[in-house]
Amino acid sequence: MPLVTLEGVGKSFGDNRVLSDVDLSVEAGEVVVVIGPSGSGKSTLCRCINRLETIDEGRILFEGNPLPAEGRELARMRSRVGMVFQSFNLFAHRTILDNVTLGPTKVLGQKRGQAEARARELLARVGIADKADRLPRQLSGGQQQRAAIARALAMDPVLMLFDEPTSALDPEMISEVLDVMRSLAATGMTMIVVTHEMGFARSAADRVAFMADGRILEIAPPDDFFGAPKSERARDFLARIL
Ligand code: ADP
Ligand code: MG
Numbered sequence: 001m002p003l004v005t006l007e008g009v010g011k012s013f014g015d016n017r018v019l020s021d022v023d024l025s026v027e028a029g030e031v032v033v034v035i036g037p038s039g040s041g042k043s044t045l046c047r048c049i050n051r052l053e054t055i056d057e058g059r060i061l062f063e064g065n066p067l068p069a070e071g072r073e074l075a076r077m078r079s080r081v082g083m084v085f086q087s088f089n090l091f092a093h094r095t096i097l098d099n100v101t102l103g104p105t106k107v108l109g110q111k112r113g114q115a116e117a118r119a120r121e122l123l124a125r126v127g128i129a130d131k132a133d134r135l136p137r138q139l140s141g142g143q144q145q146r147a148a149i150a151r152a153l154a155m156d157p158v159l160m161l162f163d164e165p166t167s168a169l170d171p172e173m174i175s176e177v178l179d180v181m182r183s184l185a186a187t188g189m190t191m192i193v194v195t196h197e198m199g200f201a202r203s204a205a206d207r208v209a210f211m212a213d214g215r216i217l218e219i220a221p222p223d224d225f226f227g228a229p230k231s232e233r234a235r236d237f238l239a240r241i242l
Contacts (some may be wrong), residue, residue, distance in 0.1 A: 008022070008058030009060060011057075020214045032192050033222075034211060035210055036211035040212050049161060050077070051077075080158050094135070103151065125180075127146060127180070142169055142176045145165055159192070162181065178200050198238075226238070
């Protein structure tokens with residue numbers, strides 16, 4: 001059974017049709033990289049998967065069940081999906097350690113000591129163990145994004161959604177974040193990653209999905225996709241960014 005399945009998903013904002021006929025199945029352990037021009041619906045797709053947006057057509061299954069509409073069931077489902085955005089969204093007035101322990105203590109009801117031990121382990125894993133007691137603004141952009149990844153992982157997600165996690169970073173910090181994502185992929189984490197980093201797509205993706213105008217026009221292993229994109233739109237897109 002796939003971890004996530006989208007079937008015929010459609011979504012509009014007013015009369016702007018943003019997603020059309022989106023079918024996508026993501027298997028446990030799979031890394032799907034989503035690429036495509038700005039405005040093609042990549043962020044909306046991510047947001048629909050954890051129901052930050054509702055869909056108008058089709059259905060989305062998570063672990064075989066329709067996404068819960070609301071309440072405790074929805075909160076539980078969301079707690080199993082980690083999300084990392086372009087803007088790190090760390091709590092500015094809390095230490096890095098607090099940022100990572102807040103979810104586990106408040107949402108999962110973990111004891112402070114247990115949450116802290118796990119947080120320190122995760123901060124070490126993303127290479128910022130020494131930043132635990134700092135405030136977000138005392139960290140570089142790359143370090144803040146790695147803290148945001150640690151915070152998401154602290155909830156023990158079964159799926160991680162990354163929406164252009166390196167787009168706001170200075171160029172020299174991009175690779176440190178991509179390296180963390182690569183090592184996460186190597187642990188078997190299921191990941192959906194929206195990115196313009198084609199090197200990452202080539203090396204880390206099991207499949208690359210190309211979106212344009214709210215549709216997935218192609219989805220294929222990176223060697224196939226980059227070697228021989230089938231659609232004119234994908235060829236144009238790649239010609240412009242590579
Ligand atoms: P991408 O991430 O590929 O750049 P988005 O999913 O952000 O694309 O946006 C797809 C389209 O949906 C765009 O036309 C955008 O303006 C529109 N859109 C996204 N979010 C909203 C919203 N909350 N309200 C209205 N329109 C939106
Ligand atoms: Mg976007």
